[in-house]
Amino acid sequence: MSQLDALNRQFAKYDQVEKAHTYRLAESEADEFDEDYEIATLDFGRFLHGDANEKAGFAAAFGAALHGIGFAVLTGHGVDERLYDDIAEGVVDLFTSTPLEEKMRFRAARFGSVAQGYFPIEETSEIHPDLVEGWVWCRRAFDMPQKRDAPFRAEEFWPRAEYEPRFRRLTLAHEALFKPIAQAMLQGLGCDPHLLDEKLTETNFGLRLNYYPPMSEEQDRSGAGRLLGHEDVDLFTILPATRVDGLQVWNHRSGKWVRMKAPPGSIIINTGDYMQRISNDHFPSTTHRVGKPTDGSHRETPRVSFPIAVYVWENELLEVLPGLGEPKYPPVKAIAFHTRSTSKFYGDDYAVDED
Numbered sequence: 001m002s003q004l005d006a007l008n009r010q011f012a013k014y015d016q017v018e019k020a021h022t023y024r025l026a027e028s029e030a031d032e033f034d035e036d037y038e039i040a041t042l043d044f045g046r047f048l049h050g051d052a053n054e055k056a057g058f059a060a061a062f063g064a065a066l067h068g069i070g071f072a073v074l075t076g077h078g079v080d081e082r083l084y085d086d087i088a089e090g091v092v093d094l095f096t097s098t099p100l101e102e103k104m105r106f107r108a109a110r111f112g113s114v115a116q117g118y119f120p121i122e123e124t125s126e127i128h129p130d131l132v133e134g135w136v137w138c139r140r141a142f143d144m145p146q147k148r149d150a151p152f153r154a155e156e157f158w159p160r161a162e163y164e165p166r167f168r169r170l171t172l173a174h175e176a177l178f179k180p181i182a183q184a185m186l187q188g189l190g191c192d193p194h195l196l197d198e199k200l201t202e203t204n205f206g207l208r209l210n211y212y213p214p215m216s217e218e219q220d221r222s223g224a225g226r227l228l229g230h231e232d233v234d235l236f237t238i239l240p241a242t243r244v245d246g247l248q249v250w251n252h253r254s255g256k257w258v259r260m261k262a263p264p265g266s267i268i269i270n271t272g273d274y275m276q277r278i279s280n281d282h283f284p285s286t287t288h289r290v291g292k293p294t295d296g297s298h299r300e301t302p303r304v305s306f307p308i309a310v311y312v313w314e315n316e317l318l319e320v321l322p323g324l325g326e327p328k329y330p331p332v333k334a335i336a337f338h339t340r341s342t343s344k345f346y347g348d349d350y351a352v353d354e355d
């Protein structure tokens with residue numbers, strides 16, 4: 001079976017939460033699209049600035065959207081759209097102006113739970129060839145408050161030191177949303193909204209920059225996607241709306257793909273494996289992928305995206321939250337959970353045991 005025919009079920013042994021559906025990692029002529037499903041777009045300003053009623057209304061709608069498909073689009077989050085424009089330019093600049101041999105000095109390696117560093121094109125994972133270059137930095141790569149063994153040195157992580165403050169602006173703007181987003185999710189689950197506040201204080205995250213270069217004719221004909229089907233391993237991901245479309249989301253009710261349409265300046269939120277686990281499967285870790293854009297611009301135009309994955313630190317426990325019924329999963333240390341799940345992408349020796 002070629003990599004392009006691979007099914008997610010072949011890798012099911014890595015999953016640390018239940019994923020009962022079957023999908024092809026690559027796109028296929030046989031795929032069906034769900035043109036009727038509307039992913040909810042919600043005004044997060046109601047939760048950030050509203051009274052108790054507004055907050056409750058937002059939390060209920062957000063919880064319903066995440067329970068339904070694992071994705072929601074938020075407006076009113078307060079981050080200036082111009083920051084996203086600057087970051088989009090910064091991503092193009094970083095990938096196109098850094099020589100390959102320089103990029104390869106930062107080749108991705110495990111750093112705690114997270115595979116941090118540069119991923120060459122077609123090497124985002126060992127299981128399928130994606131047409132994307134990626135670069136991931138976790139909290140340690142930023143000059144931000146945290147416990148450290150040695151003073152921060154930008155050159156350990158960045159090909160040019162000035163990239164760090166530029167991308168730090170994005171991580172700081174989004175870090176300010178980590179707790180409010182988690183609080184709204186918890187309220188939507190009917191839990192105490194502050195259950196995760198402590199774990200999310202100066203928590204770990206992974207900023208991933210994705211650079212999808214224009215496709216060659218051969219790549220276009222090969223059937224390969226830009227980023228093949230996967231689920232995020234995190235609590236949740238914050239993805240600013242991209243200028244070029246292409247994100248597709250699995251609707252587990254219809255078994256069809258839904259094309260993401262998010263207005264400029266909005267952020268896309270999706271729940272990942274950590275959240276599926278602690279929510280006792282109430283919030284799914286939904287499969288998504290990046291295909292060709294609907295306007296056919298992939299032969300000439302690159303696409304960039306810059307999701308931030310929100311994690312808890314390696315030694316924290318992932319435990320089903322109180323009040324969500326008989327737990328389907330035992331408590332597990334985050335590092336074991338994270339590395340076992342992602343050894344699907346990085347090879348069996350990526351997994352780290354609990355102690």
Ligand SMILES: O=C(O)CCC(=O)C(=O)O
Pocket residue numbers: 208210227232239242247288289290304305307
């Ligand atoms: O590029 C996108 O729109 C999504 C990227 C993504 O799913 C990821 O990096 O995990």
Ligand SMILES: [Fe+2]
Pocket residue numbers: 230231232288
């Ligand atoms: Fe993703």
